[in-house]
Amino acid sequence: MSVTAAAGFAAGGRACGIKPDGRADLAVVVTDDRVPVPAAGTFTTNRVAAAPVQVSRAALADGQLAAVVLSSGNANAATGPQGLADARRMAELAAGHLGIADAGDVAVCSTGLIGVPMPMAALEAGIPACCAELNGPERAAEAILTTDTVAKQVCVGVPGGAGVVGGMAKGAAMLAPAMATMLAVLTTDVAAAPGVLAAALRTAVDETFNQLCVDACTSTNDTVLLLASGRTGRHVEGGSGPFLDALRGACADLATQMARDAEGATVLARIEVVGAAGHDDARRAARAVAASQLVQCSLNGADPYWGRVLSELGASGAELDPDRVSIAYGGVVVCRHGAPTPHDADALAAVMAAREVTITCDLGLGDGRATVLTTDLSHAYIDENRRTS
């Protein structure tokens, strides 16, 4: 149930002083023999990519990594040339103190405030200490959190016994498609070529983390990394199959943990669009509903105000004929042919009283379907985000 569940990895975390309140803010994940293994990554699509994203992209150019150093509290984004030098120095420090020959085999992930120089004195002291103790994956998972309230870890067995996929993630706000604002490190002990890992990771991320939409903000630092130690000796070839299933399952589990722990959220909503003209239309429609501040306000009030859902479907750009649309909350159909329909008010009240709700929108046009996770919009979300200090 952690980033070291797969054979061949070690990890640890500690407080080094980036966060003013003394919480853990520095983590390391490393292959246990300190040699590079096949690896892959997906990164933010934001044109303002943070310095650590640039460093990690370069580290992955040869399809292998030996370690990842992660920090929280400062995103090292919008920090100019000094920020890039700082991110590179973090990789060098980790390589030096872990005994990795080439700092180019170390990825760097940072999360936190944008536009603030990295406090490098803290990292110059902290990284050696973190590398020396490697005090376990739980400490690593804690050290990457920002406004998250719980650590997020996962372990999924590869069907057929080929190995496991383990991992850890953080992500509490700025959760939006392409990608959710998040960091995740996944490890596995199957053996696979970098290209196979990259294809599988792309598919899994697209179907899981990219289906989260809490506030439609796409951050500067989003990174998901996957390292494969090959320790089980079981080889994974390309395409679909048990490994992809396990990887997808691990990512989906972490995505749900992230949505449940989204800033200030009291309700988790699954927006299901079916019957869309196509796959892209289904996604567009589901995301529009999920990202709607007004739909999120209704979720906060446990109010099944489907008129807003229909309005967002209509504004989404997806092909739509209002007369064919039906909308259900937890299976209770409240709108048919784009108009109100009689329904069991008690059953609907029971659905809305739960902490999780599924809103199903049937567009009545074709086979396109998509599901997006979102949450309600609460006072607490505003309170967490109105001041940085």
Added chain:
Amino acid sequence: MSVTAAAGFAAGGRACGIKPDGRADLAVVVTDDRVPVPAAGTFTTNRVAAAPVQVSRAALADGQLAAVVLSSGNANAATGPQGLADARRMAELAAGHLGIADAGDVAVCSTGLIGVPMPMAALEAGIPACCAELNGPERAAEAILTTDTVAKQVCVGVPGGAGVVGGMAKGAAMLAPAMATMLAVLTTDVAAAPGVLAAALRTAVDETFNQLCVDACTSTNDTVLLLASGRTGRHVEGGSGPFLDALRGACADLATQMARDAEGATVLARIEVVGAAGHDDARRAARAVAASQLVQCSLNGADPYWGRVLSELGASGAELDPDRVSIAYGGVVVCRHGAPTPHDADALAAVMAAREVTITCDLGLGDGRATVLTTDLSHAYIDENRRTS
């Protein structure tokens, strides 16, 4: 300073019982001789267009209107065939009791809850009474409000003395481009062909109401209507000129009134993007910043957290080189070359303490520029929108 400021129009409003709390909810605007005049309209781009939008589009097909009947409290949207029949009945009632020969010359506007059948008994009694008394434009402007806290009226003289443009509007949430969730009726006493009015209205709306972005929600009922009585006898031909200037000025004034009165807003922000690669890029970038929940939370906290602004610019899809971007709050430059820059902290604090702030984002690429109005995201916004009852 009203929808009857231009010669040739009468108006009135009253409570007919759509709103459960007894506030005014029904209004009429009519040419004072009850004959149709040249007119134009712009409508929501939402594919779920409410029944009154469909009726008004049809009424404008011949480029003329004699009256507009408006109601608030119920949007008559997502109400199926009965909703369409109800909207048509509203036009018939107004035509019959105003003495207009053809109900096809009456436009209908409704705003309020989606997915609830219109309470037609209230309208069957209310429309005749409203048409009989025509008690003035102030009552009309009050009767179209929903969660607005103040009536919104305007009057702008056409430079050169050709006449005036007057109007009224409502709009308090779901304020988003294309179009803001709003109703507006504008009148003028210049003489102009329907095509000239339509072109001028399109331009004016595009540069004003479509530059509002409070919560990125595009409603089912958005409508802006313009009627020209021709009473001054001064003819307006096409293109730019004094009439367009006056119309644009009237729309801009109403748009600012709407933003200032947006649900729960405590801060009005003007997001200015300059130096974009093109006009469309500038708009895309400005809207992304304006619509950002996180930027809006920072505005609520009076926190000049420019990192979020830069992040939204980067995620907007606009062409961007982070190293060329600078960001200023009220003229105080806080970010240069995509990184923090020394600035006068006292001057910045003074800027953030005001109720209105301009955030200028210079992309450093070209001549594209755009301005979008937005507000902060507050507890009150959530409170107004979490329950419909």
